[in-house]
Amino acid sequence: MTVLLEGKDIRKTYQTGEVTVAVLKGLNFQILQGEFIVVLGQSGSGKTTLLNILGGMTKATSGELFYKGHPLHQASDKELTLYRRNEVGFVFQHYNLMSNLTAYENVKLAWEIAENPLSIEEILGDVGLKDWSAHFPSQLSGGQQQRIAIARAIVKNPELLLCDEPTGALDIQTGIQVLKALQKLNREYRKTVLIITHNAEISKMSNRVFYLKDGLLDRIVVNEHQIQPEDITW
Numbered sequence: 088m089t090v091l092l093e094g095k096d097i098r099k100t101y102q103t104g105e106v107t108v109a110v111l112k113g114l115n116f117q118i119l120q121g122e123f124i125v126v127l128g129q130s131g132s133g134k135t136t137l138l139n140i141l142g143g144m145t146k147a148t149s150g151e152l153f154y155k156g157h158p159l160h161q162a163s164d165k166e167l168t169l170y171r172r173n174e175v176g177f178v179f180q181h182y183n184l185m186s187n188l189t190a191y192e193n194v195k196l197a198w199e200i201a202e203n204p205l206s207i208e209e210i211l212g213d214v215g216l217k218d219w220s221a222h223f224p225s226q227l228s229g230g231q232q233q234r235i236a237i238a239r240a241i242v243k244n245p246e247l248l249l250c251d252e253p254t255g256a257l258d259i260q261t262g263i264q265v266l267k268a269l270q271k272l273n274r275e276y277r278k279t280v281l282i283i284t285h286n287a288e289i290s291k292m293s294n295r296v297f298y299l300k301d302g303l304l305d306r307i308v309v310n311e312h313q314i315q316p317e318d319i320t321w
């Protein structure tokens with residue numbers, strides 16, 4: 088198995104005035120290519136901070152982070168921009184779609200800037216929205232909008248899909264549709280998927296679960312029996 092990301096003693100502190108807060112206190116981990124990982128932790132445990140570091144949006148205060156063996160902690164701003172653009176897809180709780188563009192056009196925006204994009208039609212089919220291409224976001228349900236956001240993230244053909252509470256704003260039925268879309272992209276395109284969430288139920292469909300607590304990876308647990316998204320309840 089290829090190691091996609093490796094973190095060594097990752098630390099992050101925030102300085103607000105005279106107060107220094109240590110949020111991540113030395114994380115060590117490997118993320119393998121093609122894995123489906125869920126990061127669980129209470130509010131304030133540092134999940135978003137970790138996601139931002141993995142996605143090249145911010146740098147750790149200290150420690151080393153390697154992407155396919157390349158040291159991201161030593162990367163220039165320009166190199167990090169290329170990393171974010173070509174290697175990483177982001178999915179957020181709030182879909183951040185352009186309201187004046189159709190579903191298809193929203194996905195096309197990402198397609199246009201990508202080096203080696205996937206087919207827009209194929210990806211819209213994969214997320215179950217081929218027949219909704221001409222609709223505007225306001226004409227779509229929350230789950231459909233999130234699936235458009237996922238299509239937009241994946242059409243760039245990134246290795247890694249980072250998702251911040253992707254079902255946080257959704258009811259269970261629409262949340263399951265979103266999880267199914269993520270599972271399909273993970274399995275069919277071998278994309279590495281990492282989801283951060285409060286919702287422990289979602290971890291039941293993952294390969295491994297990272298438990299973040301008090302600034303440390305308290306436990307990393309292999310999930311022996313992955314359940315299907317439709318069997319998840321919350």
Ligand SMILES: Nc1ncnc2c1ncn2[C@@H]1O[C@H](COP(=O)(O)OP(=O)(O)OP(=O)(O)O)[C@@H](O)[C@H]1O
Binds near residue numbers: 108129135
């Ligand atoms: N830019 C910042 N400046 C100062 N403190 C910050 C900053 N970003 C985050 N923090 C602090 O770091 C801690 C961890 O925040 P983070 O958003 O990573 O946690 P989280 O686990 O994602 O929380 P939630 O589940 O509530 O989104 C919090 O105490 C937060 O206030």
